[in-house]
Amino acid sequence: MVRKLSVVLDGYSYLECPRWRDGRLWVSDFYTNQVVATDGRGSTEVIAEVPGQPSGLGFLPDGRALIVSMRDHRILVRDDAGQLSEHADLSGAVSGMPNDMVVDESGRAFVGDFGFDLMGGAPLRYATLTRVDPDGTVTTVAEDLGFPNGMVILPGGVLLVAETFAGRITAFDIGEDGGLSNRRVWAQFGETPQTDDVGDAVERLQVGPDGICADAEGAIWVxxxxxxxxxxxxEGGxxxxxxxxxxxxxxxxxxxEDGRTLFLCAAPSFAEHERRPVREAQLLAVEVDVPHGGLP
Incomplete structure (x- = not known):
């Protein structure tokens, strides 16, 4: 089946962490330091300016938005008037830049971490997963993850985490207190590279799972x-x-409108020195058969 990709937005630096909310798609643009919302038909609004580089997006039960600010290791909260303030300081919990995030129905945010200086050429190092409670309390809830990246929560309280440099999707059960248990491999794509050299790992990976989203049948798009x-x-890979x-x-x-539009954050590459000076990133869209499921 040949599907037609359409361009929704173009002229951006590096789009990440798309979230559908109240008839619009919210998305972070790393190197213009903006969070943008679009109705998918060309209308756009700058939702927030985040000097520390926006990434993961989510929403508290009262509708306020949470935004990961990567370079200063914070999560910001956006109030109804559009003002930003600090929700949590992650600097004591992460070893690299915080990145993607999923927020559950109780307002608990699960946040991934680069774990090392990816753009600076440092050796690959595994990282942690952090939970931020609605009151801003920060807790490390999982360790030894191979670049925890995109996340979804399936019905029944199962957290899926894309481990990009391990080439797998890992599952946890979320407890009533927000703790994680029953860690298991949900999908493995070939062998996990046993190396701390990023270039070597990239060459060996059969799939580099980055952002993910779930559909109503419990499958995920990767x-x-x-x-x-x-x-x-x-499940099973x-x-x-x-x-x-x-x-x-x-x-x-x-x-x-029907949850069947798959939005894609596209760019020629992910390297910061290649993306920052140009505006080649696009938001693409394609229609699929099974509608949205899970969170976000």
Missing amino acids: ADALHARVIRVR EIVDEIPTGTGVFACMLGG
Whole structure:
């Protein structure tokens, strides 16, 4: 089946962490330091200016937005008037820049961490997963994750975490207190590279799982950051669908009026020195059969 990709937005630096909310898609643009919302038909609004580089997005039960501010290791909260303030300081909990985030129905945020200076060429190092409670309390809830990246929460309280440099999706059960248990591999894509050399790991990975989103059948769409495609995956690792993008794709989100529009954050590459000075990133869209499910 050949699907037609359409361009929703272009002229951005590096789009990440898309979230569908109240008829619009919110998305972070790393190197313009903006969070932008679009109705998918060309209308856009700058939701927030985040000098510390925005990344993960989510929403508290009262509707206020949470925004990861990567370079100063904070989570910001945006009030109804559009003002930003600090929700939590992650500097004591993360060893690299915080990145993607998912917020559960209780307002608890689960935040991934680079774990090392990826853009500066440092050796690959595994990282932690942090939980931020609605009152701003910061807790480390998992360790030894291979670049914890995109996350979703499936019905029943199962947290899925894309471990980009481990080439797998890892699952946890979320307890009533927000603790994580029953860690297991939900999908493994080939062997996990046993190296601390990023370039070597990239060459070995069969899939580089970056951003992910869930559908109503409990499958997930995975942005394969290394192979210019998104794949639909079932528990156990079976790839049941694939959409080539012809360019790098780093995050995805189901939205639209019927939940069947798959939005894709695309750019020619992910390296900061290549993305920062140019405006080649696009938001793409393609129609799929199974609508949105889970969180976000």
